[in-house]
Amino acid sequence: TLPVIFLMxxxxxxxxxxxxxxxxxxxxxxxxxxxxxxxxxxxxxGNSRPLWTxxxxxxxxxxxxxxxxxxxxxxxxxxxxxxPLTTTxxxxxxxxxxxxxQDIVLGRCSMCHARETxxxxxxxxxxGVHLETTSDIVAHARDIYLQAGVxxxxxxxxxxxxxxxxxAAIISWYRNAASQLPIQLAAN
Numbered sequence: 119t120l121p122v123i124f125l126m127x128x129x130x131x132x133x134x135x136x137x138x139x140x141x142x143x144x145x146x147x148x149x150x151x152x153x154x155x156x157x158x159x160x161x162x163x164g165n166s167r168p169l170w171t172x173x174x175x176x177x178x179x180x181x182x183x184x185x186x187x188x189x190x191x192x193x194x195x196x197x198x199x200x201x202p203l204t205t206t207x208x209x210x211x212x213x214x215x216x217x218x219x220q221d222i223v224l225g226r227c228s229m230c231h232a233r234e235t236x237x238x239x240x241x242x243x244x245x246g247v248h249l250e251t252t253s254d255i256v257a258h259a260r261d262i263y264l265q266a267g268v269x270x271x272x273x274x275x276x277x278x279x280x281x282x283x284x285x286a287a288i289i290s291w292y293r294n295a296a297s298q299l300p301i302q303l304a305a306n
Contacts, residue, residue, distance in 0.1 A: 121151040138246065139185050146185075150178045189242070195233055198251045206299060207256040213295035216256075218287050223249050223262060226278040263292035 124147050128134035134143060157171040193201070203211060210216065229237040231249040247261065248254045255262065265272040266280065267288035273280060 119151075120154060121148045134186060135245075137186055137188065139188065143182050143185055146178050146182050150175050150182075153178070195250060198248065198253050201253045203253055203256060207253065207259075209298050210256040210259045210292075210295040211252055213291060213298065215287055215291035215294060219262075219291045220252065220255055222280070222284045222287060223255050223266075226273060226280045226284065227262075227266065229278070230273070259292055259295065263288060267292065 121144075124134075125144065134140070137143065153171040153174045157168055161167050227249045229235065230240045231243045231247050231254075233243070233248055233250065235241065235243060247258055249258060249262070267285050270276075270285065
Protein backbone atom coordinates (compact mmCIF):
# COMPACT_ATOMS: atom_id res chain seq x y z
CA THR A 119 0.00 0.00 0.00
CA LEU A 120 2.77 2.46 0.89
CA PRO A 121 4.47 2.33 -2.53
CA VAL A 122 1.11 2.82 -4.25
CA ILE A 123 0.35 5.88 -2.13
CA PHE A 124 3.84 7.22 -2.82
CA LEU A 125 3.41 6.78 -6.57
CA MET A 126 -0.01 8.45 -6.46
CA UNK A 127 1.41 11.47 -4.63
CA UNK A 128 4.66 11.61 -6.60
CA UNK A 129 2.98 13.47 -9.46
CA UNK A 130 3.09 16.54 -7.24
CA UNK A 131 6.81 16.26 -6.51
CA UNK A 132 9.14 16.47 -9.51
CA UNK A 133 12.09 15.09 -7.53
CA UNK A 134 10.21 11.78 -7.51
CA UNK A 135 9.34 11.54 -11.21
CA UNK A 136 11.18 14.17 -13.27
CA UNK A 137 14.36 12.18 -13.55
CA UNK A 138 15.66 9.83 -16.16
CA UNK A 139 16.07 7.42 -13.26
CA UNK A 140 12.42 7.56 -12.15
CA UNK A 141 12.09 3.83 -12.77
CA UNK A 142 14.96 3.19 -10.31
CA UNK A 143 13.28 5.46 -7.76
CA UNK A 144 10.00 3.54 -8.16
CA UNK A 145 11.81 0.20 -7.74
CA UNK A 146 13.53 1.43 -4.57
CA UNK A 147 10.21 2.66 -3.19
CA UNK A 148 8.78 -0.83 -3.71
CA UNK A 149 11.78 -2.32 -1.88
CA UNK A 150 11.14 0.14 0.96
CA UNK A 151 7.57 -1.13 1.07
CA UNK A 152 8.83 -4.71 1.29
CA UNK A 153 11.18 -3.96 4.17
CA UNK A 154 8.54 -2.00 6.10
CA UNK A 155 5.95 -4.71 5.51
CA UNK A 156 8.41 -7.39 6.69
CA UNK A 157 8.90 -5.47 9.95
CA UNK A 158 5.16 -5.23 10.59
CA UNK A 159 4.47 -8.85 9.58
CA UNK A 160 7.19 -10.05 11.97
CA UNK A 161 5.91 -7.82 14.77
CA UNK A 162 2.28 -8.94 14.36
CA UNK A 163 3.31 -12.61 14.19
CA GLY A 164 4.81 -12.25 17.65
CA ASN A 165 8.37 -12.68 16.46
CA SER A 166 11.14 -10.33 17.40
CA ARG A 167 11.10 -6.96 15.71
CA PRO A 168 13.72 -7.01 12.94
CA LEU A 169 15.22 -3.58 13.46
CA TRP A 170 17.55 -4.11 10.51
CA THR A 171 14.56 -3.38 8.25
CA UNK A 172 14.56 0.24 9.42
CA UNK A 173 18.21 0.55 8.50
CA UNK A 174 17.52 -0.91 5.06
CA UNK A 175 14.54 1.42 4.62
CA UNK A 176 16.59 4.42 5.67
CA UNK A 177 19.42 3.53 3.29
CA UNK A 178 16.95 3.05 0.44
CA UNK A 179 15.42 6.44 1.23
CA UNK A 180 18.84 8.11 1.19
CA UNK A 181 19.57 6.42 -2.15
CA UNK A 182 16.28 7.76 -3.53
CA UNK A 183 17.14 11.28 -2.39
CA UNK A 184 20.57 11.03 -3.99
CA UNK A 185 19.24 9.63 -7.28
CA UNK A 186 16.49 12.26 -7.51
CA UNK A 187 19.04 15.07 -7.36
CA UNK A 188 21.33 13.71 -10.08
CA UNK A 189 21.55 16.15 -12.98
CA UNK A 190 19.58 15.25 -16.08
CA UNK A 191 21.54 14.47 -19.19
CA UNK A 192 20.46 16.32 -22.30
CA UNK A 193 21.81 17.47 -25.60
CA UNK A 194 23.36 20.90 -25.99
CA UNK A 195 21.59 23.74 -27.77
CA UNK A 196 23.92 23.30 -30.74
CA UNK A 197 23.18 19.57 -30.92
CA UNK A 198 19.43 20.22 -30.74
CA UNK A 199 19.62 22.78 -33.54
CA UNK A 200 21.71 20.42 -35.70
CA UNK A 201 19.51 17.35 -35.12
CA PRO A 202 17.60 16.40 -38.27
CA LEU A 203 13.83 16.26 -37.89
CA THR A 204 11.99 12.98 -38.22
CA THR A 205 9.26 12.67 -40.82
CA THR A 206 6.56 13.27 -38.22
CA UNK A 207 8.44 16.27 -36.81
CA UNK A 208 8.76 17.70 -40.33
CA UNK A 209 4.98 17.55 -40.68
CA UNK A 210 4.56 19.50 -37.44
CA UNK A 211 7.26 22.03 -38.39
CA UNK A 212 5.76 22.69 -41.81
CA UNK A 213 2.14 22.69 -40.68
CA UNK A 214 0.06 25.85 -40.86
CA UNK A 215 0.41 27.92 -37.70
CA UNK A 216 3.80 26.56 -36.62
CA UNK A 217 5.56 29.93 -36.80
CA UNK A 218 2.95 31.48 -34.51
CA UNK A 219 3.11 28.53 -32.10
CA GLN A 220 6.90 28.67 -32.07
CA ASP A 221 6.73 32.35 -31.10
CA ILE A 222 4.20 31.52 -28.35
CA VAL A 223 6.34 28.69 -26.98
CA LEU A 224 9.53 30.75 -27.09
CA GLY A 225 7.78 33.68 -25.41
CA ARG A 226 5.69 31.82 -22.82
CA CYS A 227 7.44 28.51 -22.13
CA SER A 228 11.14 28.63 -22.87
CA MET A 229 12.14 30.69 -19.83
CA CYS A 230 11.51 27.59 -17.70
CA HIS A 231 12.00 24.96 -20.41
CA ALA A 232 15.52 26.03 -21.35
CA ARG A 233 18.86 24.33 -21.03
CA GLU A 234 19.93 27.26 -18.86
CA THR A 235 16.77 28.54 -17.20
CA UNK A 236 16.50 32.14 -16.15
CA UNK A 237 13.11 32.08 -14.47
CA UNK A 238 13.56 32.65 -10.74
CA UNK A 239 13.19 29.49 -8.67
CA UNK A 240 13.58 27.07 -11.60
CA UNK A 241 16.98 25.39 -11.54
CA UNK A 242 16.43 23.05 -14.48
CA UNK A 243 13.77 22.48 -17.09
CA UNK A 244 10.77 20.64 -15.64
CA UNK A 245 10.88 16.95 -16.62
CA GLY A 246 13.98 17.75 -18.69
CA VAL A 247 11.74 19.15 -21.46
CA HIS A 248 13.52 21.83 -23.44
CA LEU A 249 11.57 24.12 -25.76
CA GLU A 250 14.20 26.35 -27.34
CA THR A 251 14.60 25.08 -30.90
CA THR A 252 12.37 23.95 -33.71
CA SER A 253 13.39 20.35 -33.07
CA ASP A 254 12.60 20.72 -29.35
CA ILE A 255 9.15 22.12 -30.05
CA VAL A 256 8.11 19.58 -32.66
CA ALA A 257 9.53 16.70 -30.60
CA HIS A 258 7.22 17.76 -27.75
CA ALA A 259 4.27 18.79 -29.93
CA ARG A 260 1.81 16.46 -28.21
CA ASP A 261 2.95 17.58 -24.74
CA ILE A 262 2.59 21.24 -25.71
CA TYR A 263 -0.84 20.54 -27.16
CA LEU A 264 -2.03 18.69 -24.06
CA GLN A 265 -0.33 20.77 -21.35
CA ALA A 266 -0.63 24.30 -22.77
CA GLY A 267 -3.53 23.91 -25.16
CA VAL A 268 -6.16 21.45 -24.02
CA UNK A 269 -5.69 21.19 -20.25
CA UNK A 270 -4.16 24.60 -19.49
CA UNK A 271 -1.85 22.91 -16.98
CA UNK A 272 1.08 24.91 -18.32
CA UNK A 273 2.30 27.37 -17.46
CA UNK A 274 1.51 26.73 -13.80
CA UNK A 275 -0.97 29.30 -12.50
CA UNK A 276 -0.59 30.93 -15.92
CA UNK A 277 2.48 32.80 -14.67
CA UNK A 278 3.45 33.91 -18.18
CA UNK A 279 -0.10 35.06 -18.96
CA UNK A 280 -0.70 32.87 -21.99
CA UNK A 281 -3.84 34.19 -23.67
CA UNK A 282 -6.84 32.06 -24.70
CA UNK A 283 -6.14 32.97 -28.34
CA UNK A 284 -2.62 31.59 -27.99
CA UNK A 285 -3.96 28.35 -26.52
CA ALA A 286 -6.42 28.15 -29.42
CA ALA A 287 -3.53 28.64 -31.87
CA ILE A 288 -1.64 25.74 -30.26
CA ILE A 289 -4.69 23.49 -30.48
CA SER A 290 -5.36 24.46 -34.10
CA TRP A 291 -1.74 23.91 -35.13
CA TYR A 292 -1.50 20.51 -33.47
CA ARG A 293 -4.80 19.24 -34.84
CA ASN A 294 -3.97 20.50 -38.31
CA ALA A 295 -0.58 18.76 -38.27
CA ALA A 296 -1.99 15.56 -36.74
CA SER A 297 -4.62 15.40 -39.49
CA GLN A 298 -1.78 15.28 -42.05
CA LEU A 299 -0.15 12.26 -40.43
CA PRO A 300 -0.90 8.66 -41.34
CA ILE A 301 -3.93 7.37 -39.41
CA GLN A 302 -1.98 5.19 -36.97
CA LEU A 303 0.23 8.14 -35.95
CA ALA A 304 -2.60 10.69 -35.80
CA ALA A 305 -4.56 8.44 -33.42
CA ASN A 306 -1.69 8.52 -30.90
